[in-house]
Amino acid sequence: MFSGSIPALVTTFRDGSLDEQAFRSFVDWQIAEGSTALVPCGTTGESATMTIEEHNRVVALCVEQAAGRVPVIAGCGSNDTKIALEHMFAAQAAGANAALVVAPYYNKPNQEGVYQHFAYLAQRCDLPIILYNVPSRTITDIGVPVMHRLANDFQTIVGVKDATGNLGRVTAQRLACGTDFCQLSGNDETALGFNAMGGVGCISVTANVAPGLCAQFQAACAAGDWPLALELQDRLYPLHDALFSDSSPGPVKYALSRVRPDMPVELRLPITWPSASSQAAVDRALEIAGLV
Template sequence: MEFRGAITALVTPFRNGEIDEEAFRAFIEWQIEQGIHGLVPCGTTGESATLSHEEHKRVIRICVDQVKGRVPVLAGAGSNNTREAIELTKDAQKAKADGALLITPYYNKPTQAGLVAHFKAIGEKVDFPLIVYNVPSRTAVNLLPETLATLKKEIPQVVGVKEATGDLNQVSRVLEFCGEDFMVLSGDDFTALPTMAIGGRGVISVVSNFVPGKMAAMCDAALSGDLTKAKALHYAMSPLYRAAFLETNPAPTKEALAMMGRFPFEVRLPMVPLTPANREKLKTALSEAGLL
């Protein structure tokens, strides 16, 4: 299984505090119709931190069932509790996801040796692809390129990384140390094109929640070597990259989808609605992009 191109970090629609399965299925279908290359349920953008284990497992199963093998499903299954991560990863494999996305343990601040031990413990319990998620801004720990090379060497299931440091020097070192067969995916929309330009496979994207076709087209162009087209799409989407992070993700993205009529805005605490000023900025960005 190869994870490449534009892979959407899906939001989880809620209605009256509960998962809105009908809206979620319709949203997944629209993503596929628009040409998206893959889907991630239960990532940070899916508000996984506020889902119960039962809800988490249900969201993954809904996604796998709706996709029916048409695009890869990379299930969010990480935790800062290794036992919990093992449980969620085993269940993702049982649900027939194509792989699992595993965030580095947050808050605990493990050493590099602790990170290796964490992922080894998970790898010993499953036999399907694992993509490690490195996002120091949320976890307070940076998985170093040398450590990733160790993971690749010692854990066959670890086949790639979602690299969200925003540091292209680190991305370059990951590609240098881990080789071309290692799947390096950008974890930030704004570094998607530069990451692919130096050998990355694509992006796990936030803005593709509301512009899946454009992000897929940008990735297709970049991966086929058409940098002129890729750059044009990158710069056309750049205002949306900024708008999606006017406040903490995924509140702006859910607001954008509500404005576009996909489903009503609803987040779970501690997420809250955008301030009126930022909501107006988001609306302007969407209007200028022709989305409203």
């Protein structure tokens, strides 16, 4: 259903508010550069510091500007199951193609609680769900047995954004959930290995800054052109690394200010502008990638 280079879009804030025109321009640029789908209101989009009204507006704006050219996978996660459902209803009403739903964070549910969270959503809204597993942020892992249950019990649970960093999970999840279960890497730096093991793309941070190169990389993987994919991996790897040299999305927005100086790159607290050493790492990586 979804594949290729899928940016987890930054949100364009100016003077504390959403800059809608800049966001529209950003969506157009991403599509023109070859991104195959878009994710508004994910972690990189600073969804944790948006109001519900802002969140819903960003999703609707993304759907409207994409205008059917590429699918939109709306970030809909929450540690409150009912709020996650409200996000899904709003995304569905806006015309999104799927919901990206993170494992419940902060609450630290057990595995049955994780299953029941996603089951509750799937039973009440028929928008396709991509599970988002990122234990480094949520503390909670969506275990393979739970993923198996969810994929088998609900036809609308169609895939996973796997940000565990554990490449062995790709095979385990493929065997548990079937070959049609859509596996997308949540980590740019391991996307090459992820795809080689059965993944079909990446929900990418780096694609915010290098959408064309990321699209070329994913196309090479899909075509089985592993020498080209490896060449692009080597070119992009320093950037993958530098974009997490400080709290994300600080380095991403700094990088975007270098590549697209027309874009507003304000951050919302508690995220701050990256350190001088982080900026220097980003600068070097942009040069290696040939983006500046």
